Amino acid sequence: MALTKNERRLRIKNRIRKVVSGTEARPRLAVYRSNKEIYAQIVDDVTGKTIVAASSRDKDIDTAKVNKTEAAALVGKALAEKALKAGVETIAFDRGGYLYHGRVKSLADGAREAGLKF
Secondary structure, eight states: OOOOHHHHHHHHHHHHHHHOOSSSSSOOEEEOOOOEEEEEEEEEETTTEEEEEEESSSSHHHHSSSOHHHHHHHHHHHHHHHHHHHTOOOOOEOOSSSSSSSSHHHHHHHHHHTTOOO
16 A cells, blocks of 8 residues: 555654654744745644744745745745744754755755754
8 A cells, every 4th residue: 555645744744743842942843845835833832832933925035036945945034033033042843744855954944044043
């Protein structure tokens, strides 16, 4: 029985989530990547609250004429700036079952550049 690509990703995601959990001191940066857009949010799993979120659909990123990888880097920077304003400096990175490559890596690098530690 062959798994679909999405079923495989969800299995990997569940395996990651057993280990990576966000606390108040070190919240989790969760990434979701669709074919067109990329979304990221910083979550405190203890209270179940999203602290900050950013996506490639935000006005300033959506109007910039860039490719998807460059847009992911802009999302990472925007998320890091919002997080630093909210008082979050260190995070646990949750790649959501996606390979740490391409847009996911670009988002992480953008967040690191803007000052998040993980």
